[in-house]
Amino acid sequence: MTAYRPQTLAKIVRDKDKRDVWDECLAAAVLAVRMMPNEATRHTPAMLLYGYELRTLAMWPAPRQDFVIGELKDEVASR
Numbered sequence: 138m139t140a141y142r143p144q145t146l147a148k149i150v151r152d153k154d155k156r157d158v159w160d161e162c163l164a165a166a167v168l169a170v171r172m173m174p175n176e177a178t179r180h181t182p183a184m185l186l187y188g189y190e191l192r193t194l195a196m197w198p199a200p201r202q203d204f205v206i207g208e209l210k211d212e213v214a215s216r
Contacts, residue, residue, distance in 0.1 A: 168191070168193070170182065171183040171186070171191060172190075172191055172193075
């Protein structure tokens with residue numbers, strides 16, 4: 138016999154609704170696993186599989202503060 142807990146029941150109902158969309162979360166889960174270092178190899182699965190570390194948007198440098206629209210295009214055109 139289990140104790141009745143409304144909080145637990147509400148969570149079960151919410152999670153049951155998410156079962157149909159598990160495949161939408163799969164890519165994010167695989168990316169997270171591939172970016173975590175393994176204790177035994179001390180490398181990420183991405184490094185072992187692809188030969189380089191994966192780069193995500195969070196790793197990209199922030200844009201320069203003095204950025205001017207069209208500056209790069211003018212610089213390339215002057216070369």
